[in-house]
Amino acid sequence: MVQLYLIPEWFVNISILMELIVTLVAFGIAFVSWRVYRITNERDIQLFSLGFLSIAISYLLWSLLNWIMLKHVELNIEALRVSRIEILGATLLISYFALFVIGWVTLNYATFKSKGIRNYVLLVGLALLTIYLSANKATAFYIATIFLSMIMMAHYYLEYFRKKNVRRLLTFFSFLLIFISRAELFFSSQSYAHYIAGHSIEMVGYIILLVNLIIVMKNGQEKK
């Protein structure tokens, strides 16, 4: 039996809305990245786009999972205890785990200097196998995503100090918030306060990414 997280009843609809907002932001970044990839034909940018696409789809599945839970679980209890994942949309949950992890591995991989298909398969394989073979898949999933988001945050921290500007600072700050949110969500099986905090911080992180994307689009317009 796996306990994934606790959600207070009043927060279920809000969390679904937040997940949909994050889905839209991630799709937006994937779309703009793909446009830039089409111009440059650069592999890194293609991977960045595919990483965010994978994350966007994973959030869509998560919101769908929460919506299904909302329909299936009785609402007259203090908190929705998500247990017995085999019954409650196990396929959705496993797909969410897999796509989310693949998305984050791909984002990390896009920033690496040395690349190769074997390296990528090794990273994805290790991450997925660790979760799959773990007795507590939810814990393994959260630890893996905390680690992956921490590596990304460290990358943007170094990038900012390599060349300081507002856009890089915003990117670093958004990944810092996403990292903190992953750490908060790790404790969400103990108290729903962590779930609310994690979800809220995560959404703020993605909104900062959206603001950054808007700045990029505005500054990147062709001169007339």
Next chain:
Amino acid sequence: MGKKRSKLEIIHDILQLIRQKSGRIKPTHILYKSNLSYSMMSDYLEELIGKGFIKQIKLPDGKNTYEITKKGDEYLAKYRLVMEFTDSFGLNT
């Protein structure tokens, strides 16, 4: 001494050189103006041909020239967006 150029900046500089020469240029001119070694220039030209940004044209005297394509022109036109994006999201290709 100027800062080290990124790959995308070098591609831009080469395409800009070709565009300034009415869209067609000899490799010696690229070598002279691009601040690259012969080996690096050859690698970049090969990559640019592979990406469809330029095409190689053989002259009747057997020498090569390089011509910018529509895709190469699009790269120059959207260069600001490309640089803003890669700089902001830490993709220093």
